[in-house]
Amino acid sequence: MRITMEFGPTPSITKGTKAVMLATFGDKAESCGGRWDAVITNLNENDIVLEIASPSNCPIGIWRCSVITGLIENKRMVSIKKVEEDIYMLLNPWNKDDNVYLSDEAERNEYVLNDVGKVWMGSYKEPKGRRWVFGQFEDVTLPCVILLLELSDLPHEDRGNPVLIARAISAVVNDADEGGLTIGRWDGNYADGTSPHAWTGSLPIMEEYMNSGGQPVAYAQCWVFSALTVTICRALGLPCRTTTNYVSAHDTNSSLTVDKFFDSRGEEIVGGPDGSCHDSCWNFHVWNDVWMSRPDLPQGYGGWQIIDATPQEMSESLMRCGPASVEAVRKGQVGFMYDTPFVFSEVNADVCHFREDTQSEWGFSRSRMNQYHVGRRIITKRVDVDDDVGDSDMWDVTVEYKSPEGSREERMAVFNAVKGVDRAQMLYDFPNQGQEDVFFDLIEIDQIHFGQPFSIVVKIENRSNEVRNIDAVLTANSIFYTGVTVHRLKRAEGHFQMEPNSQQTLKCEVLPEEYEPKLVDHSLIKIHAVANVTQTRQTWSEEDDFPLIKPPLDIKIEGNTVVGHPCTATFSFTNPLDKPLTNCVISVEGPGLQYPKILKTEDVNPRGSFTYSESFHPRRTGERKFVAAFSSDQLADIFGSISVSVSAP
Known part of the structure; x- marks a missing residue:
């Protein structure tokens, strides 16, 4: 009995995409030295149980298997049986000889x-x-x-x-x-x-x-x-x-x-x-x-x-x-x-x-x-x-x-x-420009919820013993998460004088009605501050970005979570905007619970509640996840998940 394994359009033994094995009797097939091995582990009147071991560096993909049998007494009596099923060869992180072995x-x-x-x-x-x-x-x-x-x-x-x-x-x-x-x-x-x-x-x-x-x-x-x-x-x-x-x-x-x-x-x-x-x-x-x-x-x-x-x-x-x-x-x-x-x-x-x-x-x-x-x-x-x-x-x-x-x-x-990078060397050798005796600090923004105002705040300290004249510009923009600017939300600029060893705070407030109509994916806002000191030519700039906090999508499960029994998942959240949400879509999915669905739903009123229910019958036991996401033209990426323990009937 010989076993042939072939992979790809032009299988080749020298390239490792073809293997021919003579089946021998034994307890277990073992690959050694990059070779395939085929072992007959059990034999009775009607069946032969064959175990095949592939080398750890075997190419992955769909392999084709053929079984060639014949009689020793009559070498002309040969039968070739092609295995109809595809054989998928994969990497093996459990095998110490595999390059993807993971011990933990x-x-x-x-x-x-x-x-x-x-x-x-x-x-x-x-x-x-x-x-x-x-x-x-x-x-x-x-x-x-x-x-x-x-x-x-x-x-x-x-x-x-x-x-x-x-x-x-x-x-x-x-x-x-x-x-x-x-x-x-x-x-x-x-x-x-x-x-x-x-x-x-x-x-x-x-x-x-x-x-x-x-x-x-x-x-x-x-x-x-x-x-x-x-x-x-x-x-x-x-x-x-x-x-x-x-x-x-x-x-x-x-x-x-x-x-x-x-x-x-x-x-x-x-x-x-x-x-x-x-x-x-x-x-x-x-x-x-x-x-x-x-x-x-x-x-x-x-x-x-x-x-x-x-x-x-x-x-x-x-x-x-x-x-x-x-x-x-x-x-x-x-x-x-x-x-x-x-x-x-x-x-x-x-x-x-x-x-x-x-x-x-x-x-x-x-x-x-x-x-x-x-x-x-x-x-x-x-x-x-x-x-x-x-x-x-x-x-x-x-x-x-x-x-x-x-x-x-x-x-x-x-x-x-x-x-190791020629073009980088000139940038890292730039000399410092001018005397720096004025300290600037753009205050980072942590959490801002939809509907709340926010402020761009810069603290300035003149650490010199002389008067300093300063030009400053503060801006806020909506951006894609890739950093690309989409809309200007607000800009403020000014020229002012600071006395020796004095401190000053600049502030520019941005209201909800100024930013809500101009938000894009992820509701990200970038703030930027630029300043210049006239006397010393000192220049300073800093930036920060933050996402507006969105409400979570709440999920509740009703019914007995037993395989085959009817259950209901209800999804809800409150619109934080003073305008309706249009072109609304909800996506739901749960392995062993619910096949993936993407569904259009009704518009959501300003400051109104969104509620959607989906019936399902659990298909598999164990700890399962229900995952959902809501998106609309005005507000996207409202998501949530819940664990569901499913028992057998």
């Missing part, structure tokens, strides 16, 4: 087996975890994942290499190159598709993709790309988690800095002086960490690796990113593959503010380098903790990616990275 059982349960988790959004001061149903064990998931791998440029013989698999995944989740899974959109116009805020899990996206014959699904943003990546990786056996970086730099010119330019009136110059600088700071950005060894890097750089499926910058001619070693990012080793300089800048770039200056040789002078702005906080879900109401399951992993801000280790990592 609790971590395997979280990063491979958990099919419901959280993606963190909000701001670094108010992180907010949003439930997501990953659904890696649903029927449609694995076929969809294999189809996406077929779209990638990854040769079949390389599909046993987790490094290259992860890199391919980061490319096919977005549609930028291969016509991948989802289409990204950030302008707030989702009329011809589904708003990113309406999704509650990966299953409806994958179903739509497969039912449409592989047409990319509209629409996604970074947290949707990241959640889909978790589904794909966990389905393949690759340990994966979503990770959120608050105040995430997007360095478009490989300088390891985020450069912003302002004119003499304190207005930002979009694109910089020559229109080619589009650096930005995203309020938050969600990527993924995958666990694997890195035999292609020096020892000590395995473990968590960053991949990013959000299409931002080209990497080797495709929109993809990673895997970049977390340890390499922490140490500033930007020469290690893949895309480490870009990821390093996301968490550790310095912010450069330049203001128009007629006395400068190139027309601008640097206001300051803000070393405490980027990578404020890096968050993921805590292992073995789950919280439907609050965020006690949040885990701050910032120290895994960077040393404490301002510490010697952090500055050394930055300078180590700068040495």
